[in-house]
Amino acid sequence: MKREARKGLPPLDLSGLKPGQKVTLRIAPNPNGPPSLGNARGIIVNAEYARMYDGVFIMRFDDTDPAIKKPMLEAYQWYVEQAKWLGCPPDKVVIASDRLPLYYEYAEKLIELGKAYVCTCENETFHDLKEAGKPCPHRETEPAGNMGQWKKMLAGDFAGKEAVLRIKTDIRHRDPALRDWVAFRIVTEEHPRTGHTYRVWPMLDFESAMEDHFLGVTHIIRGKDLMKTADKQRYVYQYLGWEYPHVSHWGRVRLLGFGKFSTSVMKKGIQGGEFTGWDDPRLPTVAALKRRGFEPEAIRNVMINMGVTETDIEFSMDTLYAENRKIADPKANRYFFVADPVALRIDGAPGIVAKAPLHPQDPGRGYREIPVPADPGILVARSDLPVMQPGSIVRLKDLYNVKITCAEPLRGEYIGNDIAVLKQGAKIVHWAPADGVPVRVVGPEGEYHGIAEPGVKAELNNVVQFERFAFVRIDTIDGVVLAYYTHP
RNA sequence: GCUCCGGUAGUGUAGACCGGUCAAUCAUGACGGACUCUCACUCCGUCGACUGGGGUUCAAAUCCCCACCGGAGCACCA
Numbered sequence: 001m002k003r004e005a006r007k008g009l010p011p012l013d014l015s016g017l018k019p020g021q022k023v024t025l026r027i028a029p030n031p032n033g034p035p036s037l038g039n040a041r042g043i044i045v046n047a048e049y050a051r052m053y054d055g056v057f058i059m060r061f062d063d064t065d066p067a068i069k070k071p072m073l074e075a076y077q078w079y080v081e082q083a084k085w086l087g088c089p090p091d092k093v094v095i096a097s098d099r100l101p102l103y104y105e106y107a108e109k110l111i112e113l114g115k116a117y118v119c120t121c122e123n124e125t126f127h128d129l130k131e132a133g134k135p136c137p138h139r140e141t142e143p144a145g146n147m148g149q150w151k152k153m154l155a156g157d158f159a160g161k162e163a164v165l166r167i168k169t170d171i172r173h174r175d176p177a178l179r180d181w182v183a184f185r186i187v188t189e190e191h192p193r194t195g196h197t198y199r200v201w202p203m204l205d206f207e208s209a210m211e212d213h214f215l216g217v218t219h220i221i222r223g224k225d226l227m228k229t230a231d232k233q234r235y236v237y238q239y240l241g242w243e244y245p246h247v248s249h250w251g252r253v254r255l256l257g258f259g260k261f262s263t264s265v266m267k268k269g270i271q272g273g274e275f276t277g278w279d280d281p282r283l284p285t286v287a288a289l290k291r292r293g294f295e296p297e298a299i300r301n302v303m304i305n306m307g308v309t310e311t312d313i314e315f316s317m318d319t320l321y322a323e324n325r326k327i328a329d330p331k332a333n334r335y336f337f338v339a340d341p342v343a344l345r346i347d348g349a350p351g352i353v354a355k356a357p358l359h360p361q362d363p364g365r366g367y368r369e370i371p372v373p374a375d376p377g378i379l380v381a382r383s384d385l386p387v388m389q390p391g392s393i394v395r396l397k398d399l400y401n402v403k404i405t406c407a408e409p410l411r412g413e414y415i416g417n418d419i420a421v422l423k424q425g426a427k428i429v430h431w432a433p434a435d436g437v438p439v440r441v442v443g444p445e446g447e448y449h450g451i452a453e454p455g456v457k458a459e460l461n462n463v464v465q466f467e468r469f470a471f472v473r474i475d476t477i478d479g480v481v482l483a484y485y486t487h488p
Numbered sequence: 489g490c491u492c493c494g495g496u497a498g499u500g501u502a503g504a505c506c507g508g509u510c511a512a513u514c515a516u517g518a519c520g521g522a523c524u525c526u527c528a529c530u531c532c533g534u535c536g537a538c539u540g541g542g543g544u545u546c547a548a549a550u551c552c553c554c555a556c557c558g559g560a561g562c563a564c565c566a
Contacts, residue, residue, distance in 0.1 A: 030566050068565050123564070131490080131562080164564050175491040177562040185564035204566050224493065228561050231492090251494065252559055305515075306500065312559050316499050322516055329529055336526095361529065397525055419525060428525060467526040488527080 008304055009048055012219055013246050023055030024218045027083075027090075028062045028208060031075035033263035035082050037284045037299075038253060044303040045250075046221055047088030058215055059083060059090035062208060063097045064201050066191035071097075073192050082286045086296045094215065096207050097193045103202045103210055104154070106240070107165055107184060111146045115239045116183060118149035120163045130179045133172040139180070153186060153200050160186045167206070169235045177228050181205060209233040217245050224249040224310055251312040257444070258284045258317075281484055282444050292443075293463035293473030293486045298324035321487035328463050328471055328486065333358040335368065335459075336397070337439055337466035338432040339450040341379035342410055344388075346402055349414035350374055356398035368455045370433055372399060379432045379451050380410070387427040388412075395421055395428045397467070430467050441472055443485025456481055 012023065025046040029039055043059075050057035059079060063071040076095070083090055110116035119126060119138045129136050141149070153163050165184040173179050183206035188199050202210075208229070212220060220230075230247045237244045255261075261284055269275045269283075279287035289299065301323050306313070334357065351374040358365040372378065378396070380388070388394055388404045393415065395401050401421050402412040415421075422428065436451040456464065459474045463486055466472055476482040 028566085032566085062566065065565060068563095127562090161564060173491090175562075176489095177491060177560095179562085182564055187564080201564090203564075208566090223560095225560055226566085227493065228491085249493080256499080302500085307502095309501080310494055310559095311500095312494065313501095314499065316516080319500060319516055325528080332528090334526075334528085356525090360524075360526080395525065399525095422525065428527095430526070465526085465528060467528075469527085471528085 009045065009052065009307060012049055012053065014053075016243070016246060017218060021216070021218065023050060023053035024058065024216050025050050025055065025221065026058035026060050026212070026215060026217050028060045028211075028222070029079055030065070030069050031061050031063055031071045031079060032069045033072060033267060034075055034078040034278045035286045036261070036263070037255060037286065037289070039079075040082075040086060040286050040299060041250070041253070041303045041306070042222065043083045043086055043088050044300050045308060047083070047086075047090075048300070048304055049219065049221070050091070055218075056091045056216075057088065058092045058094060058217070060094040060211055060215065061096060062204055063095065063191075063193070064204065064207050065187065066201065067187050067189040070189070071192050078287070082290070085290060086286065087300060092215075094211065095193070096202075096211065097191055097198075099211075100194075100198050100200075100202075102214070103184075103207060104200075106210055107202075107206075108147065108150065110167065110183075110236070110239060111150055111165075112143050113239055114143050115168050115236075116165055117141050117146045117168060118153065118163055119166045119180075120149075120158075123161070130171070131176060133179070135171045135180075139168065139171065153184070156199060158186055160188050162186065165200075167232070167235060169232070175228075175231075178231055181232050205229050205232050206236070209236050212245055213237070213240075213242050220245050220247045221308060222247075222249060224251050224312075248308055249310055250306075250308050251310050254312070254314045255284050256314050256316045258282075281442050291473065291475065292484045293328070293471070294320070294324050295327045298327055317487075324487060325471070329465070330359075330361070332463050332465045332471055333365070333459060334360065334465050334467050335453055335456050336430045336432050337441070337450055337452040337456075337469055337472075338379045338381045338430065338436075339441075339448045339469065340382040341432065341451050342382050342385065343377050343434075344380050344402070344431070345375075345377045345409070345411045347375055347405075347411070347413045349376060349400065349402075351376075352400070354399045368453060370453050370455075372433055377434050379434065379436065380429055381450070384427075384429045385410075387429065393421055393424075393426040395419070395426045397428050397430045399431065401426065438480040439483055440480055441466075441470075441483045441485050443470075445485075448485075452481065456483075 027042045027046050047057045117138055121136045126136055164182045166180045167183050169178055169180055171179050182203050184200050184202050187201045227249055234244050278285050279291040281288050281292050302320050354370040355367045390404050390407055393403050400417040401415045403415045404412045432451040437454050439452045441448040457477055460477055463473045470488050471486040472483040475484050
């Protein structure tokens, strides 16, 4: 038994590979919104496996429902761009809605083989028969008859819901989920890419079965919710004499700290003005993480460490935060930001220029210089008020020491600049000059308003650390500075 | 109701296929301490788990059965 901890993803089963065949994987998103953290897992894990085996990573858009999960034209591009950002550029991009004729061709092949039939049962009628394990009257239609009905479907002789093409499996299969499933249905809604060109659309089970074969996919890795899809698709593979790829599944992921955010819930929230957009920091989208300043490598690391277990999990953002901090901390310059500022008037202080390192572990990076006039009114965070009671001594970080003389209004007196006060129990507080810049920090938990030292204006698009507060990404500088909260 | 999958510390994960070396790995977290002009970083220490019950066996986290818990499918969604 070996005892070594696994690094990276567990190895793939390569036993089914033919000589010269490349490991081929795909992610098959529905472009009805931008990628979420869950989609990122699929992108990263599949791409990483392709990378491990010098294989092929395909991005295939399963955009075959123009009605209920209507695709968004912009989302196709978002997926590709954000996969690139994550360090997982697809080797090939395929769009299902481009390839309907191909699916039709194989539908007809299956009809000819007597393995597919057009069913015009009422939804409920079929359901009841199926539950009872009984065939519907259409099941025994001859291929020629089915072909005629199929052509009628294509020609528009049926309205939506009036006819479907079913794959013949085993109507008495012990698992009702596998009995004679629907391969095509009629959808008259306009498709954003193909308009009204097609009115007969494949279901995921069928479209995906075709594409995985045509694209030479060797390994399918997807969510557990699609476990039975494989069993359904094997029927088709068997009828056509194809070999089904290796499949593995990961369990359901519950994202701790975020509510239940399906694509449709997010979309509704954005339209309703509850969220500012798909990159609102309160949303678990890749776009939001990007805007918050996360390192793609950190996201990749956590996804790879999670692996592909079938266990249902509760994922804590703390894990991502920790992983990101490892990368962000050495890079981020330090600044003071005072949330919910309170003025502190200091008596007897000389005018000086405070010097604080941009990074405590890297003095070579230089210093922030913050001029502070004599007897200044500076700003401190309201949350530090408890340590600033009359009589208490505080160290204004990188500035000087102050003895508090009055709490209301807050006032103190200058008592020198000897750092030794810290040994005597003085608390450290950070501060901002009266002429600092207003900053609004937006984060998953809400907004913070405050003042930062003017130097942050030189950090547009960078992640910086607001000392004793959090890491943030400076997003916009336009009068007030807008910062996105990364993590503590 | 039918069917399928899973259950290792607060969280994620290794070990499970091929029982022993598992008084169970690593990470994160919590707590304590060192360092530090940050509540960050770094370092040290502590805490904390095999869902329960039977069975097989000299030996079970690992194999079998049952129960319980969690999740999924039974859609003209993906």
